[in-house]
Amino acid sequence: MKTKSTKSAKPARPKAQPPTGAKVAKQAKSDSIILRLYVAGQTPRSILALANLKKICEEHLAGRYKIQVIDLLEDPKLARGDQILAIPTLVRELPVPVRKIIGDLSNTERVLIGLDLLPRK
């Protein structure tokens, strides 16, 4: 899982991930939450999603998270391998169980519910 994630994160980095993301990833600890955001090119929606994600993470998971952004346009095979249909999709790789949430992450409450950071109603 881990090797895969590092591999897959690489091609995405130059375009979709600004330097801050890399810094954040470095800060992550071993018990951290690993999040992967799947996008398809630099669309306004994916930019918005990433911005939303960072904001939420800084507010609720400061120092405990790691974000990888994967651009499916650059590695289309991953759409099949990781079973991605909707864009943007946020996958919580760790801790298990894997959680998937879709959308541009503008609804913070739902994002938190989806990441098990808030109890479900």
Add this chain to the structure above:
Amino acid sequence: MAKARTQLPKAPTGIQGLDEITGGGFPKGRPTLICGGPGCGKTLLAMEFLVRGATEYGEPGVFMAFEEAAKDLTQNVASLGFDLKDLVARKKMVLDFVYLEPGEMEETGDYDLDGLFIRLGQAIDSIGAKRVVLDTIETLFTSLPNSHILRAELRRLFRWLKDRGVTAIITGERGEGTLTRQGLEEYVSDCVILLDHRVNDQLSSRRLRVVKYRGSTHGTNEYPFLIDEDGISVLPVTSLGLQQIASSKRIPTGVARLDSMLGGAGYFRGSSVLVSGTAGTGKSSLAAHFADAACRRGERVTYFAFEESPSQIMRNMRSIGIDLDQWVQKGLLQFQANRPSSAGLEMHLTMIHKAIKSFKPQVVIVDPLTSFVAGGTETEVKTIVVRLVDLLKMNHCTSLFTSLTLSGGLLEQTQIAIASLIDTWILLREIEVGGERNRGMYILKSRGMAHSNQIREFLLTDHGVELRDVYVGPSGVLTGSARLVQEAQEQAGRAVRNQEVERRGIELERKRTTLEAQVVALRAEFAVQEIASKVIIGQEQAEEAQLVQERVDMGLSRKADTTPNKKNGNSK
């Protein structure tokens, strides 16, 4: 006719019958919707479209499954003879299983289905696919929230598929009152096929209907179809009509004397023959004769048996001296034995259609038609038989149906439903006279030929059906021992007559001899008399001459007048 006009380019499905109904296949480069209830064969139809495309038309395909895992799918269709593993290995096909999380995913804002697009695009590009199947894309609605977005995205997907020029099949589960649960038919408007699986009287039948086909003519009926070990076959019933060319060639019935009853030459080729009769009147035997004769000529025969197993038929026919085994072994005779209750009427029809298409027989026997159509209402039966007869005629098969009539009823009445469809109708009946049951046969009708009007008795001997000579007694045709008695009587009478004739001949001869003898005798007598008369005449003439001479001599001596008479008078 459809081909003559410029029509939509079509992607042939390769599925038996479906191409005929759709006029060549599904619209090329456009999406087609296949909908129907669960278990009606949507996935299979879509899969066969891909497999045929990949193997027969050189069009690789992508199968995107939203419901079944790729492995299950491979196993499921392997039973139909499709080797998906091999196709995938040869890069003719991509199987992609889209795993959907159980339950709805948390939606946190706007999204689109670019992931699916990219994934599909990748699959299409990897093998240069021309055909795509999205098997029940509607399941997306159960796991992705916000159906507004989904609808818009699906619309975009179908447009995208069109732009890419792939021929796509989208399957959809039938909803209540709509063709699909999510109303996909609104988006996929080029071609919609509806599949149906119905159960009537515990017999299932599958049907297919082309609901719409934009820009193309198509059959509009419900067509029965069949799923068996060779995949799907659809029975294209509307292509049938009264367009058959009637052959004037004749083929023997296998019973020489029956041929002579039918104007001396047997049935017309391509005609339909009904042999009806009560139980045990020899219907199957007559059918077997016909089959045997056809095989003997080197023709192919398909024998649809609905009551007996092939081996039973062959055993029974051996007892009347017909060896059908040899023809089966030579591949000229094919048995198709099915219980009538094994499927609905249309399924049987489809099976018959398939068997005829693959075996291409010249002669078809359906034994018995009555049990084949048992269970249906009269209208149903009639429709089916019309289709069956048309189907056989279209394929230029000479067909012989046997039909069981219940004893007691009117022989002609029971088959009223099918009588008008039949060209030659031979009625077999029992004739019960003098404490015996004997078999009689007559030709009720035979279109287009002068046929015998006699009721003929026939026997089932160890060398087959044998028609006997006709003996008509005071109370009709004589059969069985009555016929034998009559035969003996006639023989005795004939002997007496022969003697009489002989006797008269002899007498005549005798008379002639006598008469001739008399004539000879008379002639001889006459000859004798003639000679005698001539002698007398000669003598008398000589005497006369002498008398005259004497008189002259005397006158000379008396120096009398030269005229004796004057001299005589003078002297007086």
